[in-house]
Amino acid sequence: MSTTAPAPKAQVERWERFRNGRNSALAADHGWLTLTSFQWLESEPAAVELVPGLWSTDGTTATLTASAAAGLTLVGTGTPVDGTISATLQDEESLMWVQFGGADGTQVVVELAMRADKYAIRTRDNGSAVLTEFDAVPTYEYNPDWVLEGRFEAYPEPVDVPIGTANPLVDGVHRSVGEVVFRVPGLPHEVRLHAEAEKLGALNVTFHDETNGNTTDEWRKLGVARPRQDGSVVLDFNRAINYPSAFTPYGTCPMPVAGNSIDVAVEAGEKLPVGRIV
Structure with missing residues (x-):
């Protein structure tokens, strides 16, 4: 379709505010532009890409084992992970679980997710080029x-x-x-x-x-x-x-x-x- 008349100014201004809000939301820390991996968890504890620690699942619960030296802390509280922790989700749920890296230890957030009744992790890295090079x-x-x-x-x-x-x-x-x-x-x-x-x-x-x-x-x-x-x-x-x-x-x-x-x-x-x- 091609328009035959210019849009009313107020209409365009509302759309521009919508666009500004949309671009700002996309550029948020640990948002969708920061995803750098999606990895299924296995039944035996194993290393995964881009994240310290050993990760596994028994199908019901996800488990992470790491020493304090790995630098992992819990999102929200900043409590160091030193030993074994676990979490349980329902299908389609997600949990911003642990974080590490960068000057303040929060550059990368590891999201635990349950998809298709299986556990996976996604890394959300604020240093991702998709985010750092994003304009609009x-x-x-x-x-x-x-x-x-x-x-x-x-x-x-x-x-x-x-x-x-x-x-x-x-x-x-x-x-x-x-x-x-x-x-x-x-x-x-x-x-x-x-x-x-x-x-x-x-x-x-x-x-x-x-x-x-x-x-x-x-x-x-x-x-x-x-x-x-x-x-x-x-x-x-x-x-x-x-x-x-x-x-x-x-x-x-x-x-x-x-x-x-x-x-x-x-x-x-x-x-x-x-x-x-x-």
């Missing part, structure tokens, strides 16, 4: 033509739909609470996208479109404000954003539900991060 996520210019009216059709009960994720060894589940339905100029049919519930009644839709693999990542997501009483919603695709897996190979981000596709190029929102090729 490239985007399309704001286009008011990609602010679309639609409606939300809620299901009687949520439906769990199996999906893939950015990690081929991890399956996911999309808890669909209904469908967002809208029209895109130029398409002869309505678009229907499965939606997940977010806080305070908001929705999240994960979608493919024809820019994927060209100017955008393989899929993106869009937050949708809480539907009005009549079920109507506004979809502002200028606010479509990348999942963390667009920036790092160590994410386990959910793919769209099969059929969550828009059969045109959605030239709005975030593009491929600088340096990424798909």
Whole structure:
């Protein structure tokens, strides 16, 4: 779509504030731009890459053994790890568990995660080049033509739909609470996208479109404000954003539900991060 009139100034300013907040959040310490590894834990205590200590799991509990000389401390308290510690998570939970490195001993945080009912660790290093070289996520210019009216059709009960994720060894589940339905100029049919519930009644839709693999990542997501009483919603695709897996190979981000596709190029929102090729 091509716009025929410039966007109202206030609309553009709100979008620019959104973009500034988004870039600031991505640049946070130990955020998604700092991931430097994803490693499954084994049943026998063993060394892992990039982290001191011996790591293992019995399937229920994760265990770390290290001496004080290794420099590992607990996130939050700074208590040195000297001996064996353990933690237990439920599937899809994460724990920022221990830290080490740098002048203050907190450069690298080790995240313990349970994915596909298996334990893994991810290292989050503030010295990662992805973070230190980050400026902002490239985007399309704001286009008011990609602010679309639609409606939300809620299901009687949520439906769990199996999906893939950015990690081929991890399956996911999309808890669909209904469908967002809208029209895109130029398409002869309505678009229907499965939606997940977010806080305070908001929705999240994960979608493919024809820019994927060209100017955008393989899929993106869009937050949708809480539907009005009549079920109507506004979809502002200028606010479509990348999942963390667009920036790092160590994410386990959910793919769209099969059929969550828009059969045109959605030239709005975030593009491929600088340096990424798909």
